[in-house]
Amino acid sequence: MKEGGFKSIKDLPSTHMLGPGTPICAGCGALEGIKIFCDILGEKTVFVNAAGCMTLLTVYPFTPFKGSWIYTAMASAPAGAQGVRDALDLLIRNGRLRPDEDLKVVVLTGDGTAYGMGLSSTSAAIYRGLDFIYICYDNEGYGNTGYQFSAATPHAARTATSKGPEGYQRYKKDLFSIWAAHKPAYVATVAGAEPLDLARKIEQAKDLKGSKLFIAFSPCPTGWHFEPAKAIEVGKLAVKTGVWPLKEYMDGKIVHTKVPLSKGKRLPVEEYLKLQGRFAHLFSPTRNEKVLEKIQTGVDAYWEGVV
Amino acid sequence: MYRIRFHARGGQGIKTASRILGTAFFLEGYEVQDSPRYGAERRGAPIFAYVRASKKIINERGIINKPDLVIVTDDSLLLLPIAGVLLGVTERTVLLIATDETTEVWKKRLNLQGLVLSISTQAAVESHAGLPLLGVACVGAAAQLAGAISKSALEEAIHEQLQPLGKVIVEESLAAAMAAYDQMEPYARCTTEREDPSADSYESPHWIDLPFEDARTSAPYIHAAATTFNVKTGVWRTMRPVIDLKQCNRCALCHIYCPDGVISLDAKGYPQIDYQHCKGCLICLLQCPTHAIDAIPEHGQEGEIS
Numbered sequence A: 001m002k003e004g005g006f007k008s009i010k011d012l013p014s015t016h017m018l019g020p021g022t023p024i025c026a027g028c029g030a031l032e033g034i035k036i037f038c039d040i041l042g043e044k045t046v047f048v049n050a051a052g053c054m055t056l057l058t059v060y061p062f063t064p065f066k067g068s069w070i071y072t073a074m075a076s077a078p079a080g081a082q083g084v085r086d087a088l089d090l091l092i093r094n095g096r097l098r099p100d101e102d103l104k105v106v107v108l109t110g111d112g113t114a115y116g117m118g119l120s121s122t123s124a125a126i127y128r129g130l131d132f133i134y135i136c137y138d139n140e141g142y143g144n145t146g147y148q149f150s151a152a153t154p155h156a157a158r159t160a161t162s163k164g165p166e167g168y169q170r171y172k173k174d175l176f177s178i179w180a181a182h183k184p185a186y187v188a189t190v191a192g193a194e195p196l197d198l199a200r201k202i203e204q205a206k207d208l209k210g211s212k213l214f215i216a217f218s219p220c221p222t223g224w225h226f227e228p229a230k231a232i233e234v235g236k237l238a239v240k241t242g243v244w245p246l247k248e249y250m251d252g253k254i255v256h257t258k259v260p261l262s263k264g265k266r267l268p269v270e271e272y273l274k275l276q277g278r279f280a281h282l283f284s285p286t287r288n289e290k291v292l293e294k295i296q297t298g299v300d301a302y303w304e305g306v307v
Numbered sequence B: 001m002y003r004i005r006f007h008a009r010g011g012q013g014i015k016t017a018s019r020i021l022g023t024a025f026f027l028e029g030y031e032v033q034d035s036p037r038y039g040a041e042r043r044g045a046p047i048f049a050y051v052r053a054s055k056k057i058i059n060e061r062g063i064i065n066k067p068d069l070v071i072v073t074d075d076s077l078l079l080l081p082i083a084g085v086l087l088g089v090t091e092r093t094v095l096l097i098a099t100d101e102t103t104e105v106w107k108k109r110l111n112l113q114g115l116v117l118s119i120s121t122q123a124a125v126e127s128h129a130g131l132p133l134l135g136v137a138c139v140g141a142a143a144q145l146a147g148a149i150s151k152s153a154l155e156e157a158i159h160e161q162l163q164p165l166g167k168v169i170v171e172e173s174l175a176a177a178m179a180a181y182d183q184m185e186p187y188a189r190c191t192t193e194r195e196d197p198s199a200d201s202y203e204s205p206h207w208i209d210l211p212f213e214d215a216r217t218s219a220p221y222i223h224a225a226a227t228t229f230n231v232k233t234g235v236w237r238t239m240r241p242v243i244d245l246k247q248c249n250r251c252a253l254c255h256i257y258c259p260d261g262v263i264s265l266d267a268k269g270y271p272q273i274d275y276q277h278c279k280g281c282l283i284c285l286l287q288c289p290t291h292a293i294d295a296i297p298e299h300g301q302e303g304e305i306s
Helices: A029-041 A053-057 A074-093 A111-117 A119-127 A175-180 A195-205 A228-240 A277-282 A289-306 B014-027 B075-079 B103-110 B122-126 B132-146 B151-165 B167-183 B253-257 B283-287
Strands: A045-050 A068-072 A104-110 A132-138 A186-191 A211-217 A246-250 A253-258 B002-009 B031-037 B046-054 B069-072 B094-098 B116-119 B239-243 B263-265 B271-273 B293-297
Touching (some): A029 A104, A029 A195, A053 A104, A104 A111, A111 A175, A119 A211, A175 A186, A175 A246, A186 A195, A186 A228, A195 A253, B014 B046, B069 B075, B094 B103, B094 B132, B103 B116
Parallel strands (some): A104 A132, B069 B094
Antiparallel strands (some): B031 B046, B263 B271
16 A cells, blocks of 8 residues: 555555455456455454355355455344454463564445344344444345345345335435444444455555444345346445445544535436346336336435535 | 256246245145245356155255256356256256257256156246246246146146236246246156155265364464455356457556456556456446447357356
């Protein structure tokens, strides 16, 4: 890394920390983000991985990690992280590990865990002030089991368990606000398709003391039904259309790190939706103006509240 | 009992295809097992599904080692040892391949003694719905080959399994399945049932005795870093990205955006693709601002992994 942080794509690390050959889907938007996390956090890490797509990264006897990795049940990754953190602290205190041998504890879970069954243990960990990094790769559903809805599934998306004419009827949970309400050291939304914004945020947060939490937008070709080649395009459009706000919380303040164009000039959300098979029922056989307008209105209202 | 094994790549709809075939057998009064085999694999990776159907109680479980019919929806799998397409194939096994080469070519290439049949992939590739139709076409062919499934049972099974995907897909699938059913008429009942072996003739499994070890030895620890390097995910690829370095402006975007991190930069900043691991997602092709990356079909290419 150059002094003064990441100014352009060229400042991103030129060698990758995560090994190739993982069983993750071709064109995985989650791996896109995690790869950059690994590049910047380096080898001195312990990944505490709750069950989900990314547990497939490490299937015995293969691992892509150069640092350490441990597996936990879905709901309890932050509790696992507490154990690892405590063990490291004790080893350092007892002189069995030099302070410079300390490792960063990184929880890695999907949205099913982060937005749902792991929310309680995360809340407790932040409340205790656990010194750790949390990466939620948000592919907006239970991607590893055939793409059922989760509390992160957006309104109107079709999933294996929301096959009705207007898809998923509930609304995506606002995990960023829930996490930020705990007043941790750092919370951010990121996207693998915006590597510079992502790298800056990791750099900003990684050495802070306390809980640092990230929600990484993770387009899923398999579950969202688009060609793997379009994973980056889908991610970029989510940011440009305002569907996925890039923001961070620190010292009690929320800052938007990349604001899309104002209403009228901003790309309509349908430019993002129409690339994905999970929203195809909104366009064919007939356009569902009512639902499209509802989604657009929701996005517009969000950005009106920002300014 | 009929023992039918499907070989496909993840994303070709083979789980659904095997379910349709199983349902059709069921509707004809058969007891049925239909089970896709899940592994830690994804789109593009070789995958398997198994259908057993019998008028009697099925006592067999697990993978099918001695198939009566083997269905292959992607002919590149035939040359891939890890796909195991020819496992347990004998002269009485019928091999049905979705391919544009002749069956004679495959018979010769693989030195096969049994009946080899083919379904053309041309129509499926040209139509919008594309590859998943190959799976359902193979089901139509299989129904005819087994001779135990009527057109009406096949139709009902397709309706039952594909209804949620909408009318268009149901209709396209029906057309593909029925065309293959008719195409296979000269070979009706070529796939025959094989009796269940009696229990005492079962081959016992090749167990390996493992001594009791303490947890540090027996737990699945991995002590080395980045061992996935030994997994050659290049075999997943159906299209191969090729960089024309003359057009490359060394922007490094392909290197940054490749999710698997298989595009490295050489000393001069030019990208190089690690074809042993590249899964062929083609994100690099779409993101290259100078259009220096092209995609060529993997089929028939020379290379480390072809």
